[in-house]
Amino acid sequence: MIEMVIEQRRRSLGGGVEVGRVLPFARRRMVGPFIFFDHMGPLDLASGVDRSVDVRPHPHIGLSTVTYLFAGEMMHRDSVGSVQAVRPQEVNWMTAGRGITHSERFERARAVGDHLHGIQAWVALPTGDEETAPSFTHHEGDDLPQWHDRGVVGQLIAGTAFGLTAAARTHSPLFYAHLEMAEGSSAEIPAGHAERAVYVARGEVECGGRRHAAGRMIVVDRTASSIRALRLSTVMVLGGDPVGERLLYWNFVSSSQERLVQAAADWREGRMKLPDADDQEFIPLPDGLVPSAPAMS
Template sequence: MIEMVIEQRRRSLGGGLEVGRVLPFAKRRMVGPFVFFDHMGPLDLAAGVDRGVDVRPHPHIGLSTVTYLFAGEMMHRDSVGSELAVRPHEVNWMTAGRGITHSERFEKARAEGDHLHGIQAWVALPTEFEETDPSFSHHEGADLPQWEAAGVRGQLIAGNAYGLTAGVKTHSPLFYAHLDLDGGAKAEIPSGHAERALYVAAGEIEVGGMRYATGQMLVLSAQASHFTAVQPSTIMVLGGEPLGQRFLYWNFVSSSKDRLEQAAADWRAGRMKLPDADDKEFIPLPEDPAPSAPAMS
């Protein structure tokens, strides 16, 4: 039932902000179109926290970023003019396409302190949409259907699952959901997708007689149909159809190494527009310009 278990690896983003990186992983670069998966926190940020914890303006191509919080608040600003905070159980969905820049700032935390906990994922775009116009959308309420049954409280973040459809525009078949389970509760795993995974954001679950805990992603076989919470747990359920080979370098994703090199050159030369409301600083290109190993879904 479990093809692979991926343990999060702790990574510092600077300024005291640390994440648990799950995807990409050396032996499993993607799950469906999901090419990047970071677990942020849980982390307490004291009032007056240094601006070094912020994620300064930086670029993307060839993907959609998906920011989803269990707790806390982040302020998003981007080069298409968006300026909006994301709060718990809301979704910021940013499609980079041919190129976008954005920042993520912890302004609420700086003013009054905050408790941050959430997930940031990247969804690779199909080849025909890799150079689409950049865009941003924010979703809450009816856009993100919720349900509750037998000790399971769910919210659909994107795609189609559990007989529901989220209001987020996606570019390929996928599903992404947040489940909170009481201890002993059993939850269904959506079927009908070529690749699927569970991520334990908090708690402990049992699948096929084996137990798995916080910080583990379970890549599932076609036979996996349900799991049980050993204790109160928060689980992300995700998957979709594979897109084929993708190359990754820094914040760029593409089916073409040449396109990655062009994006790196554009950022180095200052040819990518910064957010109007946040254009005084940016993250420079890393020293090594070589594209990373390919990601295969």
């Protein structure tokens, strides 16, 4: 049974780049630990594109960012010393913990042009891990188990599902997978977690007796078991166990409003280290922000 359908809302990141913002949503802030979900593209970037499309260095606390591409390339640099491109069907997994800064730049696009399409998600850390040491890992190949089943090609991005386990370290029970579904094929929605959702990145699927086009997240209850592709479709399935109430403040996530205020002050006053390989500019703290209402999962 369907609990809720969330339509993406277009948001500008500046420089002509837009994303489809799905989470957080006013009436559904989280799905399990997933507190942020942006659909990037599809977008064509011409050779020589201006640097204004880049995401300059900025901070995070209390979460892991998960960058996954269907097409294109992004270059990641962070304050723990990582310099790593992410390409299609690879994962950049960055755990902010007590604080990290990073940038994401489109260097390949500037050189030769590119077609960008992907998802960036944020996973809120459990309360006991919110102040963990920041870290970064890159995953490809055998780290991301794949399978084929009657018209479905799947890749597990994180967690445990479909009888497989991905390599990225997660701090709470969750699953996150990419499915390429041929027309008429069906796939299960992994069970065993309190909260689950399906996101249609391309194509059209049937779930809960209704048709759902691209750009739509379908939040399902424990009784929902499968989806069927009505045409060639790219689908993300995700979910996990709730981690509790969370507040959002710009790029920061925390169970404590005081911690959010401290993080904002640290960034404003220059107390958060910039990436060594990208320390000549940064995104200032926006004016007029206040911590959000609790993000209830």
